[in-house]
Structures are given as structure tokens and as C-alpha cells.
Amino acid sequence: MKxxxxxxxxxxxxxxxxxxRDAQVTAFRxxxxxxxxxxxxxxxxxISSVNEVTPSDEPLLGHLFTVARQVAEQExxxxxxxxxxxxxxxxxxxxxxxxxxxxxxxxxxxxSMG
Ligand code: AMP
Numbered sequence: 001m002k003x004x005x006x007x008x009x010x011x012x013x014x015x016x017x018x019x020x021r022d023a024q025v026t027a028f029r030x031x032x033x034x035x036x037x038x039x040x041x042x043x044x045x046x047i048s049s050v051n052e053v054t055p056s057d058e059p060l061l062g063h064l065f066t067v068a069r070q071v072a073e074q075e076x077x078x079x080x081x082x083x084x085x086x087x088x089x090x091x092x093x094x095x096x097x098x099x100x101x102x103x104x105x106x107x108x109x110x111x112s113m114g
Contacts, residue, residue: 006098027103068084
């Protein structure tokens, strides 16, 4: 989608530190990391948020989690653990309206959910 920064990263027309890319999913480092490891995992196709997800997206979203697991392994986070976050809409603080999984790890996190 025109003017979507994550679509530009997926297509290679905007720079990013890409860790994984296949036909369905791209994973790259967040530019403002909140922990030693902070990776964003996005579907290559533009889905604005969880609000726009449909049953036909289920294989893609399952794959998103498989890639999250692979990236967590690559980043040596599996043993100590990590957090996956999907912000949806204003109250959650979503600022980029291209669905993404935040993969955050490398430090002990507070158990806050709000
Ligand atoms: P969210 O609040 O869930 O929409 O998070 C969007 C995330 O995208 C933030 O953590 C930003 O730091 C990150 N971000 C925005 N632009 C870029 C970019 N060009 N490359 C990498 N990460 C980005």
C-alpha cells in the first residue's frame, strides 16, 4: 500500500535490518528498540490491524507465529523467554497501521499488561 512504511520495507524500497524474508512474511529490527532484542514480524500483504483480519488470513497468521519462533531461536531467546505483542488501534498505542508482531526479549520484563 502506498505510503505504508512497512509495505516499503517489505518491498525493499525503505531501509531496514531484515532478519528474515519469504513470500509471506518479513521480520526486521525495530528502529526504537525497547529491549536488547526488538523485532517486528509483518505479513508481506497489507493488513491494517487485527480489526481487518478474516478467516482467509488464518494460514498467513499461523505462519507469522512460526517465523516468530524461528527468529526467537536465532536471537537465542528460547530458553529465557520473550514477549509477543500485537497493538490494535488507538487505545493500544498502534502507530503503524500494518499488522505486526513485536518480538521483545533479552531482559527480564515487568508482568504489566496495561
Ligand atoms: P505499534 O505501536 O505497535 O504500531 O509499533 C510500531 C513500531 O514500529 C514502533 O515500535 C516503531 O519504533 C516501529 N517503527 C516505525 N517505523 C519503523 C521503521 N522504519 N523501521 C523499523 N521500525 C519502525
